[in-house]
Amino acid sequence: MKWFIVALVVCATAPMVFGATGNVEWCYHLPECNYTKWPEIAPQHCSGNRQSPINIVSANATGDSSLWVFTFYGFDSTAAMTKIENTGKTVKVTLAGGVGVEGGGLSERYDSLQFHLHWGNGSSVPGSEHTVDGKRYPMELHIVNLKSSHHGNTTAGIADSTGLAALGFFIDVMSGNATGQPEAWRKLTSYLHNITLKGQSVAISSAITLNQLLSGVDRTKYYRYLGSLTTPTCNEAVVWTVFKEPLKVSKDLIDLFSTTVHVDTTASSPLMIDVYRGIQPDLAVRTQSTTGSGSTFKPSYTLGIVTLILALGRN
Ligand SMILES: *[C@@H]1O[C@H](CO)[C@@H](O)[C@H](O)[C@H]1NC(C)=O
Ligand SMILES: *[C@@H]1O[C@H](CO)[C@@H](O)[C@H](O)[C@H]1NC(C)=O
Ligand SMILES: *[C@@H]1O[C@H](CO)[C@@H](O)[C@H](O)[C@H]1NC(C)=O
Ligand SMILES: *[C@@H]1O[C@H](CO)[C@@H](O)[C@H](O)[C@H]1NC(C)=O
Ligand SMILES: *[C@@H]1O[C@H](CO)[C@@H](O)[C@H](O)[C@H]1NC(C)=O
Ligand SMILES: *[C@@H]1O[C@H](CO)[C@@H](O)[C@H](O)[C@H]1NC(C)=O
Ligand SMILES: [Zn+2]
Secondary structure, three states, rough: OOHHHHHHHHHHHHHHEOOOOOOOOOOOOOOOOOOHHHHEEEEHHHOOOOOOOEEEEEOOHHHHHHHHEEEEEEEOOOOOOOEEEEOOOEEEEOOOOOOOOEEOOOOOOOEEEEEEEOOOOOOOOOOOEEOOOOOOOOOOEEEEEEEEEOOOOOHHHHHOOOEEEEEEEEEEEEEOOOOOOOOHHHHHHHHHOOOOOOEEEEEEOOOHHHHHHOOEEEOOOOOEEEOOOOOOOOOOEEEEEEEEEOOOOOHHHHHHHHHHOOOOOOOOOOOOOOOOOOOOOOOOOOOOOOOOOOOOOHHHHHHHHHHHHHHHHOO
């Protein structure tokens, strides 16, 4: 009898964790598939040692003179954003061909494929993925870019240790009592009502540009490290750029994310809340060199020794 009950439980849980295609089904909101289980659900990469997100310790970031300015292509185009979609895990915006980024210490040009967001539960329960000196921001936007030489082949991209370049932007609450600001974010979030259920998507017809969404952030100031996708299968293929300054969006618009979109195809399914992965072990982080101080050698040397000791300690 006991055996029978165990078998039943296994059968009832299995479809939830493994999809019909044999693909791993992961989640944020259930104990059986949240990020604490990802190393079991997708062990090949999620249990690796170059995992994202991380807490960035600003005082430990070493100077790197190659972290120069970026060049952004198509970020001024009102045709860059084509579609907005509820994936059941996030809100994703598909980007048009020709949108891309180069420079910023990247080895070559990368094509921008999409951006999506991570959030907590409204502006008061923060849900950025990266944290800086322990601070978690209300939201985080990720622009996902694929190395141009892979010609759109994301399978090849995730098999390359620098195949993807992710641009991370923190989103903070705009000060004061503003509502519906900035205008570009008001227009973007107005589509959330059209994609309340998983699988729904709509074309973006408003004339908004990526530069408008990203305005206010100095894009020459950022952290750089080599990490992974923050969702299964957690491939260690990502050159991370995390911009230091946050975007500012009014509280009412931030709150729309955790109050509008659902994780499944029915309105009775849970709202998408706390859609971020927990912090992974520290990785070496670089940033712009402090000009003229000439003091960047010692910290990076010290970090090198620490890293070596840690690496030896693992074996
Ligand atoms: C994730 O699941 C574990 C159990 O597997 C549970 O202890 C934890 O509270 C869950 N965390 C979140 C954020 O849901
Ligand atoms: C960061 O610096 C602190 C001390 O300031 C040190 O304890 C810690 O190990 C460092 N972390 C890394 C990843 O170097
Ligand atoms: C999210 O916040 C709302 C409003 O404060 C609250 O009712 C709800 O229980 C929270 N949900 C979770 C999963 O924490
Ligand atoms: C994409 O890349 C993978 C891995 O390199 C390769 O096996 C596959 O044939 C490529 N697909 C196309 C359509 O070129
Ligand atoms: C915001 O609104 C509150 C209450 O309406 C008011 O007391 C406060 O002065 C306002 N703050 C700003 C910066 O306008
Ligand atoms: C989105 O929903 C609004 C309000 O329900 C509707 O007026 C509008 O046509 C919808 N937009 C699209 C692109 O479906
Ligand atoms: Zn992301």
